[in-house]
Amino acid sequence: xxxxxxxxxxxxxxxxxx
Numbered sequence: 112x113x114x115x116x117x118x119x120x121x122x123x124x125x126x127x128x129x
């Protein structure tokens with residue numbers, strides 16, 4: 112499990128939030 116998953120998930124959440 113790499114931290115990339117968390118980064119992508121956070122990025123997707125921000126993009127969706129906007």
